[in-house]
Amino acid sequence: MNTKLQLSKISTLNDINKTEDISALSHAIFPGTHCPLFGVAMIASFIEDLVVLVAGTQECTYYVKNFAHHRQKGKDNFYSVVTNKHDITFGCEKKLREVIKEIDTKIKPNAIMVVTTCVLELIGEDVEGLGRELENEVNAKILVVPTEHFKCNSHIPGMERSLEKLITLMEKCEIDKKAINILGHRQSGVEDTELMKVLLEEGITINSVIPSKCTIEELKTVPKAGLNIVTDFIALSLARKMEETFGTPYVFFGKHLSVERIREKYSKIEEILGISILDQLVEKENELNGLIETVKEELEGKTFIYGNTPMMAFEVSSFLCDLGLEPALIQVRELYENDDIFIDEIKAHHYNPYISKIANIAPMGKVYDTLKPNFYIGHENPMNLMKRDIVQVTLDDSTKQIGYEVPIYTLNKILVSYRQQEELKRKMTAMMSGRGGAAHGAV
Amino acid sequence: MELYKYFPTPSDRMGTLWTLTSIEDVYIIEFGPAGTTHFAIEGTMGLNGEHNANVFTTHINETDISFGDQERLEKAIEEIDAGHNPKYIFIMASSISAIIGTDIESVCFEMQPKINAKLIPVTTGGFSGDYALGVENTMHLLCKEIVQETEVKKLRSYNIIGNNIDSYNFLSDVEEIKSIMKEAFGFESNTIFTAYTSVDDIENTACSEFNLVLRGEGIKAADYLEKEHNLPYYYGKPYGLEGTMEWINQIKEKFQLKLDQQYIGKQMTLLRKYLMNYKFMTRALDNKKVVLVGDYDIVVGLASLVEELGLEVEKIIVKHKMCKKIKDLIPPRYATRIDFDKSEAEIEEYLSETPVYLILADGSTLELANQSEISLQIGNPNIVKRNIYPYTPFVGFKGLLFMIQNLIELENKKGIA
Numbered sequence: 029m030n031t032k033l034q035l036s037k038i039s040t041l042n043d044i045n046k047t048e049d050i051s052a053l054s055h056a057i058f059p060g061t062h063c064p065l066f067g068v069a070m071i072a073s074f075i076e077d078l079v080v081l082v083a084g085t086q087e088c089t090y091y092v093k094n095f096a097h098h099r100q101k102g103k104d105n106f107y108s109v110v111t112n113k114h115d116i117t118f119g120c121e122k123k124l125r126e127v128i129k130e131i132d133t134k135i136k137p138n139a140i141m142v143v144t145t146c147v148l149e150l151i152g153e154d155v156e157g158l159g160r161e162l163e164n165e166v167n168a169k170i171l172v173v174p175t176e177h178f179k180c181n182s183h184i185p186g187m188e189r190s191l192e193k194l195i196t197l198m199e200k201c202e203i204d205k206k207a208i209n210i211l212g213h214r215q216s217g218v219e220d221t222e223l224m225k226v227l228l229e230e231g232i233t234i235n236s237v238i239p240s241k242c243t244i245e246e247l248k249t250v251p252k253a254g255l256n257i258v259t260d261f262i263a264l265s266l267a268r269k270m271e272e273t274f275g276t277p278y279v280f281f282g283k284h285l286s287v288e289r290i291r292e293k294y295s296k297i298e299e300i301l302g303i304s305i306l307d308q309l310v311e312k313e314n315e316l317n318g319l320i321e322t323v324k325e326e327l328e329g330k331t332f333i334y335g336n337t338p339m340m341a342f343e344v345s346s347f348l349c350d351l352g353l354e355p356a357l358i359q360v361r362e363l364y365e366n367d368d369i370f371i372d373e374i375k376a377h378h379y380n381p382y383i384s385k386i387a388n389i390a391p392m393g394k395v396y397d398t399l400k401p402n403f404y405i406g407h408e409n410p411m412n413l414m415k416r417d418i419v420q421v422t423l424d425d426s427t428k429q430i431g432y433e434v435p436i437y438t439l440n441k442i443l444v445s446y447r448q449q450e451e452l453k454r455k456m457t458a459m460m461s462g463r464g465g466a467a468h469g470a471v
Numbered sequence: 472m473e474l475y476k477y478f479p480t481p482s483d484r485m486g487t488l489w490t491l492t493s494i495e496d497v498y499i500i501e502f503g504p505a506g507t508t509h510f511a512i513e514g515t516m517g518l519n520g521e522h523n524a525n526v527f528t529t530h531i532n533e534t535d536i537s538f539g540d541q542e543r544l545e546k547a548i549e550e551i552d553a554g555h556n557p558k559y560i561f562i563m564a565s566s567i568s569a570i571i572g573t574d575i576e577s578v579c580f581e582m583q584p585k586i587n588a589k590l591i592p593v594t595t596g597g598f599s600g601d602y603a604l605g606v607e608n609t610m611h612l613l614c615k616e617i618v619q620e621t622e623v624k625k626l627r628s629y630n631i632i633g634n635n636i637d638s639y640n641f642l643s644d645v646e647e648i649k650s651i652m653k654e655a656f657g658f659e660s661n662t663i664f665t666a667y668t669s670v671d672d673i674e675n676t677a678c679s680e681f682n683l684v685l686r687g688e689g690i691k692a693a694d695y696l697e698k699e700h701n702l703p704y705y706y707g708k709p710y711g712l713e714g715t716m717e718w719i720n721q722i723k724e725k726f727q728l729k730l731d732q733q734y735i736g737k738q739m740t741l742l743r744k745y746l747m748n749y750k751f752m753t754r755a756l757d758n759k760k761v762v763l764v765g766d767y768d769i770v771v772g773l774a775s776l777v778e779e780l781g782l783e784v785e786k787i788i789v790k791h792k793m794c795k796k797i798k799d800l801i802p803p804r805y806a807t808r809i810d811f812d813k814s815e816a817e818i819e820e821y822l823s824e825t826p827v828y829l830i831l832a833d834g835s836t837l838e839l840a841n842q843s844e845i846s847l848q849i850g851n852p853n854i855v856k857r858n859i860y861p862y863t864p865f866v867g868f869k870g871l872l873f874m875i876q877n878l879i880e881l882e883n884k885k886g887i888a
Contacts, residue, residue, distance in 0.1 A: 054554075056500055056527035056547035063506020085566045085597050086482035090852075091510035093478055094517050097854065102838070108475040113598045116570060127474045146504055146567050150536070177504035178531050178567060387505070390527065 503565020569596020
């Protein structure tokens with residue numbers, strides 16, 4: 029297929045006003061987005077004593093078990109109940125009821141998250157109603173999370189819904205103003221993050237980390253904290269519900285990249301908790317400013333395609349524009365709140381990149397040949413990029429970080445990736461021209 | 472509906488995808504939610520299989536479901552046909568499109584005049600049976616739709632039917648089969664159904680002299696090739712020294728081949744030595760019972776191998792359903808010791824109540840409570856194993872040697888914390 033034709037089918041940034049304005053590069057998509065069931069696995073598998081019962085086809089249950097089992101190194105609590113032809117025709121309420129009771133009696137969990145997949149939602153099985161009914165018959169709390177993929181375009185709703193549901197396990201508590209919750213952090217070792225180090229230094233304690241360090245029992249006392257710090261936008265709906273229900277204020281401290289935004293979030297936390305932390309971070313801020321200058325000097329004028337990172341597509345792209353890089357194409361899932369701010373920032377640089385839907389790398393080869401970017405930010409087959417001399421930068425480890433360490437890690441990764449590729453090119457050129465190389469092939 | 476702690480038995484749709492995705496130049500378009508396809512592609516990697524096909528999803532939304540709109544699928548077919556110029560495109564239903572009654576066959580029929588590629592509908596939504604059925608039907612479908620008639624014969628060549636990526640040790644087993652056929656008879660493999668092969672290879676299947684069927688699920692395809700392309704076949708998989716010799720001799724008789732006795736003699740001398748060593752090492756064991764859990768052809772084959780080693784087959788549990796034709800071929804000595812399609816809870820109950828020496832089973836069965844002294848993975852699902860080195864077979868001469876090595880190591884490790 030002609031690449032120009034493909035690109036002419038998608039919008040550019042100036043045409044994007046709503047999610048529906050973002051189209052895919054092709055009708056045949058590869059590999060496609062993950063579904064909300066995957067999103068549930070990314071959250072619920074962390075909660076040690078939460079039993080997750082996935083109700084769906086063999087495919088859904090098999091593959092999600094595979095993911096959860098590997099992610100939690102064999103310590104997941106994912107169970108499956110498989111729907112067959114009979115269940116689809118006659119409904120599966122009776123069987124689901126039996127299975128939930130069996131889990132309640134045999135495993136005795138404090139809570140069971142019942143996850144319904146596409147098939148159950150399509151046949152209109154009222155599992156939410158069943159869950160309410162069973163509350164009186166079983167000891168475990170029942171949390172029902174629907175994950176049908178035909179109503180959305182990604183795994184994000186599964187993450188949001190499973191986090192939101194946790195509020196039903198929380199109870200009103202006496203507030204400890206010097207304790208905070210971290211909402212949305214999906215990695216172990218939150219104590220090692222920059223944010224937590226400075227907070228602990230100021231005598232602030234961590235009440236709960238949702239979902240990566242909590243149990244059902246601990247979830248009861250989550251509202252004890254004086255502040256929720258939301259480190260990923262997937263937890264914003266939980267934070268808002270907690271504010272409504274328990275009056276817990278929240279600060280959204282996402283994976284920000286600009287010095288000003290990070291400083292602003294730290295200031296907010298200082299204000300709410302009545303502490304002083306920014307003076308502990310002067311060195312970090314200086315380190316970041318130094319790196320920004322280096323990147324500007326070395327990479328100004330380079331172009332990039334944004335694929336995917338754990339951060340927000342437009343926020344990362346805006347930050348890279350500030351550094352002097354030019355966006356050629358940005359792949360996005362959908363539009364999220366605050367995206368308008370980042371879009372305006374990119375437009376202020378007078379850039380108007382192509383915008384396409386994420387998770388469709390099949391047509392990208394021809395796009396690379398046309399747009400010839402210097403960088404690809406995200407996951408792709410490395411060979412597809414290397415043979416076109418495109419520097420690949422993946423930023424997965426940013427999920428472990430909060431604060432200035434996020435842009436510091438990002439910029440270092442960009443510089444290292446770029447320099448490594450340049451070095452490799454130099455070596456290859458030398459070898460091809462018969463110069464260089466070590467005796468016996470040893471370095 | 473049934474409760475599983477680990478992995479449910481994969482569906483026929485999963486078996487179909489596993490059979491097709493290892494074929495180079497195959498194009499597949501799935502009409503269903505994108506997540507279904509994404510999970511399936513990642514799942515292939517969990518089998519240690521390489522994903523060589525071009526698999527696409529159309530995604531599907533509420534409007535498509537409510538109004539039975541197939542436009543996404545039609546556009547995707549046109550796009551792949553024009554953009555990639557494939558010979559064949561498999562059009563697959565998903566569980567969702569199967570439930571809402573999308574008529575995949577009609578879509579293919581109506582689109583075909585506008586499309587250069589041959590459109591092959593795959594209508595299962597995953598509700599017709601388990602993965603074994605999917606593998607069986609898909610290999611048959613490939614023979615029916617892709618294999619071409621040929622006048623040209625490739626002398627001293629054969630095809631392998633039933634070396635698929637869902638078989639745990641497929642990568643190594645096929646190398647040993649090829650090695651035996653080369654060394655014993657001077658024959659080379661032509662087409663392998665289906666790991667790893669290409670559309671062109673499958674088209675050229677009929678130019679071989681005969682087919683070797685390694686799993687029961689390949690018989691339907693082999694029957695078709697025998698009837699339509701005059702390709703005779705032999706069904707069986709060589710395990711243990713006796714089993715391997717039986718396999719070689721049967722092939723020799725059936726296809727009237729000349730056997731290199733020198734090669735055979737060398738293998739037998741080497742293996743007899745290690746067979747004796749192993750038997751000597753384990754002669755004093757009080758409990759020599761073995762339970763095998765997994766795919767039919769693998770567990771029955773390995774059962775005969777462990778018997779040859781002096782161990783006792785206590786139970787064979789086959790994790791999928793089987794057609795009557797194959798059930799009739801079960802060796803009579805195992806008839807009372809073999810169970811089919813047991814639930815996870817039943818398997819766990821049995822294993823936790825039965826003290827045995829050795830369990831040979833798939834990755835998830837090995838996670839269940841059991842009373843075995845030692846265990847070895849011989850099947851999928853796969854939890855930790857990575858099989859990328861292709862010379863550790865379970866079949867043939869080398870397979871017996873590799874199994875003896877594993878079992879000696881496990882026996883030596885016994886009791887070491």
